[in-house]
Amino acid sequence: MLSQLSGRTLYKVMSACCGSAFMLYGYDAGVLGGIQSTPQFLDAIGNPKGVYIIPIIASIYNLAAAAMASLPPIQASSYSVGQIITGRIICGCGIGCIASAVPTYMAEMSLEARERGPEVCWQLALLITGVALAYWIDFGFVQGLETRPYLWRIPVAMQACFAIFSAGGLVFLPDTPRWYYYRKRIPEADAVLSRLYNLPEDHPIVQAQKKEVLTSINEEDNAKFNILHFFWDNSDYQVGRRLRTSFLILFAQQFLGINMLVYFSTTIFLKLGYSHFLSGILAAVLNTVFALASYPPVWYIERIGRRSMMFWTSIGCGICMLVYIVLTTLPESSQNVATNWSAVAMIMLYMVVFGFGWLGPPWIYGPEIAPLKYRHVAGGLAACGEWLSTWVMVFGGGTGIEAVGPKIFIWPLICCFIAAVYVWFYCPETTGRTLEEIDYLFAKQHVRDRMNQMGIGSAGDMRRHSVHSIEKGRTGSYTQYIEQAETSSAEQVKFDEVKFGQV
Incomplete structure (x- = not known):
């Protein structure tokens, strides 16, 4: 049960x-x-x-x-x-x-x-x-x-x-969806996300979360750890x-x-x-x-x-x-x-x-x-x-x-x-950031620029605000916001965050 x-x-x-x-x-x-x-x-x-x-x-x-x-x-x-x-x-x-x-x-x-x-x-x-x-x-x-x-x-x-x-x-x-995604067990991860949100797997909110996690995982493949670090x-x-x-x-x-x-x-x-x-x-x-x-x-x-x-x-x-x-x-x-x-x-x-x-x-x-x-x-x-x-x-x-x-x-x-x-x-402040955005917080500037282009960091903030807007029944197009977050420069995204009350 x-x-x-x-x-x-x-x-x-x-x-x-x-x-x-x-x-x-x-x-x-x-x-x-x-x-x-x-x-x-x-x-x-x-x-x-x-x-x-x-x-x-x-x-x-x-x-x-x-x-x-x-x-x-x-x-x-x-x-x-x-x-x-x-x-x-x-x-x-x-x-x-x-x-x-x-x-x-x-x-x-x-x-x-x-x-x-x-x-x-x-x-x-x-x-x-x-x-x-x-x-x-x-x-x-x-x-x-x-x-x-x-x-x-x-x-x-x-x-x-x-x-x-x-x-x-x-x-x-279940185990966490991030754990399943990291181990390439995509169907199981999708199912857990769907259960957590109580939404169909193809729902925009579920798909947005999935995309952000997978993008972060792909980016982390470049993060090598040496014991001296x-x-x-x-x-x-x-x-x-x-x-x-x-x-x-x-x-x-x-x-x-x-x-x-x-x-x-x-x-x-x-x-x-x-x-x-x-x-x-x-x-x-x-x-x-x-x-x-x-x-x-x-x-x-x-x-x-x-x-x-x-x-x-x-x-x-x-x-x-x-x-x-x-x-x-x-x-x-x-x-x-x-x-x-x-x-x-x-x-x-x-x-x-x-x-x-x-x-x-x-x-x-x-x-x-x-x-x-x-x-x-x-x-x-x-x-x-x-x-x-x-x-x-x-x-x-x-x-x-x-x-x-x-x-x-x-x-x-x-x-x-x-x-x-x-x-x-x-200890930098992490309050209010998703787990994926915290990666952005610790990354060097040139990495941040690349993460912005992939939808993490400032663009990720925009995506999260879009998701919350849908959850709370606010007006606005999810697709429009997501496309904007993925194509805008970091400066434009920052402007949009202010516009939509994110900062």
Whole structure:
């Protein structure tokens, strides 16, 4: 039955399945946070000694987040450190595949440029909702651990619910039309485009999208990648720069310190002097605030833009981190109830700022700037960057919290301001452009001129406006607009864009 869906219904089913996969991602990231400090959990794995063990357990699955999926219940049956680490590694393999595939899949399935950012932001909001859900479920089950010490296993095993729902739906869904076109499977690609638009395959809108994708694919055949371009790229299409940015933007995201707070929020509140009960509540509230802050970008990312959101919120995160460090490193005689609660407020504010500007934009930015030929590579590099830096921050940060306390946050504080500089100078704005037009954005001028003649770039803007005019029932001839876009000079197309309200 799912194989017969089309139009917006098909898109919503895809969004739901991918959203469940990302909720699994978030739930898995948070599920140990609320139980890893409890005596019952520590008893079950043999009361390991040393400041490194818990950070290793929390972070080890990040190292495995690039291989294949497996089942999460291995963790729920753990009776030793080795067993739970094995379970985390296996689960990390699956989460790594999800992290690399979901943003790319939904970006390529978006019918319009303006849908791409909100859709991926929606997926990331569900991810953080999964984190918050994990902490609240942990909190509920932890209350009964004294009489039933096995209860901590239930929230860990519940990860399987998200995996089953997501896998059950995705198995019936098509791959992206761009993937089919690139592999010369034209009939299948046409059929998917037809289903997405809910229009016949010979409809002008479907044919216009097909022509733009195929033109971009033909142009990308000239985009050769040399491994040295990953470090220094002066080529016509800047493939190396784009892949490098895909990796670095998510590598930088984690160095802002977000997962140090997510993974160890209960521990952080315990070190502020709060009880286990209150620390559990505060950790759940903290991640709920984070989840709530991650939803507004769904409506604002296309208005503000990826680059502006990342730049200003990295500065905001740095300021919040600075105030938190000052409050928590005051002389003991100066620390009191007010300074502790002010520190809690700063962490909450940091979560709001990060959730608004640094959660969704980096995830969409990496896959969308990559050329189609290398988009799967960009998705993998982006996820790899995120998971490697997460492992560094969770393992190093978790160990540092135990060793030096709040001073460890000087590390992400510095990284917040470095990230702002990087975004300002190295990340051009991509908001409002189709995936094919982003190729135009990164190309050298002589390549842009050729792409204009083939209907990408400014001419592509014109074609997209023509398509939107048809969709919204506006007057005007589609054929006339397309012919004009294909034959006009770049200057004439620019004039026409202004005329039709495109700029």
